[in-house]
Amino acid sequence: MADNIIQGAEPLYLKGNSTGLLFIHGFTASPFEGRELAFWLHEKAGWTISVPLLPGHGTSPRDLKNVTWLDWYRYIRGEYLAMLEGCQKIFVCGQSMGGTLAMHLASHHHVDGLITLAGVAFLKDWRLILLPLARHILTYHFKSRGPDIRNRELKDSVPTYRKYPVKSVDQLLSLLDHTRIDLMEIIAPALLIHSRKDRTVNFENLNYIYNHISSEKKQKVILEESYHVISIDVEKEIVFEKIFSFISQKL
Numbered sequence: 001m002a003d004n005i006i007q008g009a010e011p012l013y014l015k016g017n018s019t020g021l022l023f024i025h026g027f028t029a030s031p032f033e034g035r036e037l038a039f040w041l042h043e044k045a046g047w048t049i050s051v052p053l054l055p056g057h058g059t060s061p062r063d064l065k066n067v068t069w070l071d072w073y074r075y076i077r078g079e080y081l082a083m084l085e086g087c088q089k090i091f092v093c094g095q096s097m098g099g100t101l102a103m104h105l106a107s108h109h110h111v112d113g114l115i116t117l118a119g120v121a122f123l124k125d126w127r128l129i130l131l132p133l134a135r136h137i138l139t140y141h142f143k144s145r146g147p148d149i150r151n152r153e154l155k156d157s158v159p160t161y162r163k164y165p166v167k168s169v170d171q172l173l174s175l176l177d178h179t180r181i182d183l184m185e186i187i188a189p190a191l192l193i194h195s196r197k198d199r200t201v202n203f204e205n206l207n208y209i210y211n212h213i214s215s216e217k218k219q220k221v222i223l224e225e226s227y228h229v230i231s232i233d234v235e236k237e238i239v240f241e242k243i244f245s246f247i248s249q250k251l
Helices: 032-045 069-084 097-108 126-137 166-185 204-212 236-249
Strands: 012-014 019-024 048-051 089-095 113-117 140-142 163-165 190-195 218-223
Touching: 012 032, 019 032, 019 069, 019 097, 032 048, 032 089, 032 236, 048 069, 069 089, 069 097, 069 166, 089 097, 097 113, 097 166, 113 236, 163 166, 166 204, 190 204, 190 236, 204 218, 218 236
Parallel strands: 019 048, 019 089, 089 113, 113 190, 190 218
Antiparallel strands: 012 048, 140 163
């Protein structure tokens, strides 16, 4: 593990009982997105919670430059396999790109439940048209608004990259392409949560994912006030309760 991790971006592992939850954070973000949820669920239910730090994240944007989507996925797969050693049931939850990685994992491995928080299957952003040119003339893209969080008090303190390598967008898009192909392979019970006011990932992703996975038991939850990072935003209590209820019903 890198020794230059940004304060608040550290990975988290809470040893508990034989029910496990693997939480995956989003692109350029960190385990901070799942930290409060992890402690809340661990205290409430005693579950084992793992909130790993994705390769290239939580340190410096330059560490992301040569990381591929396969590096992210293989790391998460390794965390999943490690949890299998001590857990009888494993649920996987992801915020944003973390939701995409969760879906990719669920399409290739058995999980007892899939939870996506503003999960991504596709991006709608006119700037993607410029990507073939941008990758040749720009090294980094700077975020103009910071993390997409409605909670103003929290927004400026979230440990996340304020810029990211342009070439990393190619890796994100490749992950989306591979995940969309395999959505039909997902059969695990699914809880899909998204906010109408999400300004980063188009709200249409919610119905797209719901309609393309093969899960017989699947549920949509629509938030009305949060922005994108719903695991820590103004309706986080709703998110926490929905996740707790979803997992509890599967035990």
